[in-house]
Amino acid sequence: MQMRLPIAAAGFLLLAGIGAAAAQDVIIAPEQETVIREYVKKQPLASVELPGVELNIGSTLPKTVELHEVPDTEYRYVVVDNRTVVVDPGTRKIVKIIQ
Template sequence: MLKSMIVASATLFMSTAAFAQSTVIVSEPPPPGAVVVREMPAQVRTYVMQQSVPSVSYQGDVLVGRVLPQDVDVHVVDGYNDYAYTVVNERRVVVDPGTRRVIQVLD
């Protein structure tokens, strides 16, 4: 009985330790090339989905973290200067206006 209690306690402790290791707290800027996902306000998504802009043809996949070329026009979201949008290959894309890096692809 005592042995099974020790094993159960050890198992519980190990699973708690493993869970704690999956939590990451970042206090420094991410390394170059890292993909950073940030939560986007719902109002930004609503605004972008309501806008009518022509789609731009782009070779390759449009993915989160990818930087759009300078010849792709992006439009700043009214009231949210940290977000811009465009439509690429018939898909609405939210980008960081400073870096032109894709934040989210909306469907």
């Protein structure tokens, strides 16, 4: 019985940590996502290659990558390995991958 309490406490702390991490996720409003999608279609960029960088939500792009503005939004974009990624310019983290 004594062993169950620490295990339960550890499980609770783990779940609390997961919840805190999820709270930091960036959610782009649907109308902003529409603006971004339409803009990047009209302003295609040449694709760059970033060996060793995984294209996942939350991945950070190196400072050597030039980010391009999306008007009327706070985001920037770039095409990496033929995939358009939307980036938070303050953190340089990928917040959306547009297929």
